[in-house]
Amino acid sequence: xxxxxxxxxxxxxxxxxxxxxxxxxxxxxxxxxxxxxxxxxxxxxxxxxxxxxxxxxxxxxxxxxxxxxxxxxxxxxxxxxxxxxxxxxxxxxxxxxxxxxxxxxxxxxxxxxxxxxxxxxxxxxxxxxxxxxxxxxxxxxxxxxxxxxxxxxxxxxxxxxxxxxxxxxxxxxxxxxxxxxxxxxxxxxxxxxxxxxxxxxxxxxxxxxxxxxxxxxxxxxxxxxxxxxxxxxxxxxxxxxxxxxxxxxxxxxxxxxxxxxxxxxxxxxxxxxxxxxxxxxxxxxxxxxxxxxxxxxxxxxxxxxxxxxxxxxxxxxxxxxxxxxxxxxxxxxxxxx
Numbered sequence: 001x002x003x004x005x006x007x008x009x010x011x012x013x014x015x016x017x018x019x020x021x022x023x024x025x026x027x028x029x030x031x032x033x034x035x036x037x038x039x040x041x042x043x044x045x046x047x048x049x050x051x052x053x054x055x056x057x058x059x060x061x062x063x064x065x066x067x068x069x070x071x072x073x074x075x076x077x078x079x080x081x082x083x084x085x086x087x088x089x090x091x092x093x094x095x096x097x098x099x100x101x102x103x104x105x106x107x108x109x110x111x112x113x114x115x116x117x118x119x120x121x122x123x124x125x126x127x128x129x130x131x132x133x134x135x136x137x138x139x140x141x142x143x144x145x146x147x148x149x150x151x152x153x154x155x156x157x158x159x160x161x162x163x164x165x166x167x168x169x170x171x172x173x174x175x176x177x178x179x180x181x182x183x184x185x186x187x188x189x190x191x192x193x194x195x196x197x198x199x200x201x202x203x204x205x206x207x208x209x210x211x212x213x214x215x216x217x218x219x220x221x222x223x224x225x226x227x228x229x230x231x232x233x234x235x236x237x238x239x240x241x242x243x244x245x246x247x248x249x250x251x252x253x254x255x256x257x258x259x260x261x262x263x264x265x266x267x268x269x270x271x272x273x274x275x276x277x278x279x280x281x282x283x284x285x286x287x288x289x290x291x292x293x294x295x296x297x298x299x300x301x302x303x304x305x306x307x308x309x310x311x312x313x314x315x316x317x318x319x320x321x322x323x324x325x326x327x328x329x330x331x332x333x334x335x336x337x
Contacts, residue, residue, distance in 0.1 A: 029062035031131050031146045032175055034153045038065050039171035042155070046167060052160035054107045054115060056080065056090055059153040066152070067091055073115060073162065077108040077286070079293055079310060082149070083122075087296040090154075097150040099124035101279040101295045104258075105156075106286050110142075115162045117141045118286055120258050122279050122295060123266040126150065131181065138257065144178050235313075237261075237283065238328040241271050249332075255285035261327060262295075275299045275322030283313070283329075292319060292329065299323055 035042070038059055045068060046055055053072045060066040069090050071078040080089035083102035090105075092098045099122065106118040121127045121137040128149040129135055136147070143164060145156040157163070165177045231251040237259065238247045248269050250259065260267040262280040270276065277297035284291055290313040294301040299322035303311050311317060317329040 028129075028148055028151075028153070031148075031153060031155075032172075034059050034062045035155065035175050036171040037063060039174070041065055043167060043174075046157060046159065049159040052109060052115075052162045053158070054078075054117070054162075055155075055157045055159050056082075056105065057155040057157070058090060058092055059155065060094060061151050062153055066094065070159065071105075071107050073107060073109040077106065079104060079106045079291075081105075081296040082154075083296070085296050087298070089296075092149070092152055095150040095152060097126055098152070099126065099279075101277075102126070102149060103128065104282055104284070104293060104295065106284070106291075106293075108287055109162065110287070113161055114142060115158050116287055117143075117145050117156060118284075119145070119147065120282070120284065122282065123260055123264075125266070128154075141181060143181070145181060234332050236328075236330045236332065237269060238330070239269055239271060240326040240328065241273050241324065243271070250283070252285075255283065255290055258282050258284040260295075261321065271325065273322065273324050275324045277322065280321055281319075281327065289314060292317070292327070297322065 029037075038057075042057060042065065045057065045065070049055055049070050051072055051074055053070055053074070055068065055070050057068040058066050067090060069080060071080060081101060081104060082088060082090040082092065083100050084092055084095075084098045085100040088101065092102070101122050102124045103122055104120045106120075108116045108118075110116045118140050119128070119138070126149070127135055127137045128147045130139070131146050139147075143158060147154050147156075164179055167174045168177070231253050233249040233251055234255075235250040236247055237250055238245060239261065246269075248259070259269060260279060260282055261269045262278050263270055263272060263276050264278045267279060270280075277295070277299065279295050280297040281301055282293045282295050284293060291310050292301070292313055293310045294308065300307050301311075302308065302320035303317065305320075308319075311319065313329050316331060319327045319329075321327055
């Protein structure tokens with residue numbers, strides 16, 4: 001693997017359990033109740049990780065821990081993909097409302113004792129909800145973080161010397177010891193969530209099924225209109241395939257929101273090549289720089305022929321996407337006044 005490969009996937013420790021089916025209409029439980037429900041098992045899992053990092057735990061229907069992963073932050077930052085695709089780092093298998101590639105988590109150690117978290121929805125149309133039940137597509141937080149996606153409660157808990165205080169034997173006291181959660185940014189979806197029809201769901205009268213009709217995928221595509229204030233163009237993204245080439249100017253605002261590359265129309269830049277995953281790659285600015293992050297793609301991303309999970313875009317780069325497409329990143333040069 002290339003030196004600039006992010007190693008979070010190799011460091012992730014996972015546990016995937018089989019879940020019993022629970023009434024899908026049951027309302028989501030408050031996070032404090034969920035924490036108390038799973039505390040005996042959660043405390044043992046958390047105690048097993050002594051190194052500085054982040055423990056991410058998925059609780060299904062507020063009842064039982066289904067999966068977890070640990071990101072080791074000893075060397076700085078790491079990332080993880082969350083979703084229903086088996087290649088995701090945190091695998092959420094039992095809720096069809098969860099997208100195959102639902103969200104990206106980026107964790108960065110700040111100083112000696114703090115962790116900065118960035119959680120970004122990958123245009124799933126479902127997003128996630130905060131503790132106060134506010135819908136979000138993107139947020140940044142410092143320290144512990146609790147969000148809900150579909151029927152999953154996600155508990156993001158610092159470990160090692162990054163945890164603010166030692167855990168006690170009592171769930172209530174431990175929960176109360178967590179610092180107040182402060183959300184540094186919050187972006188509300190600018191479109192309605194996509195409706196979800198569960199397979200086999202039926203009304204008392206008759207079964208129903210929803211079919212969504214979307215425009216045909218064009219060979220290559222880029223946004224037809226810019227969102228809000230365009231700002232200063234700082235780089236160019238160029239996507240090349242056998243059918244041609246298309247370029248997309250990138251601004252500061254683009255990088256803060258993230259630019260998705262893939263076959264899905266929800267991606268800002270993409271094409272119809274079968275080797276390209278539906279959501280293949282994310283270009284995102286985080287506190288420690290700008291990154292191109294492979295979003296658990298099927299055919300992978302390469303740099304100089306080597307497979308990579310994340311590449312820092314501090315210089316011009318040419319990345320291979322799935323073997324038949326190229327993505328070029330070129331920094332814009334501005335004349336000095």
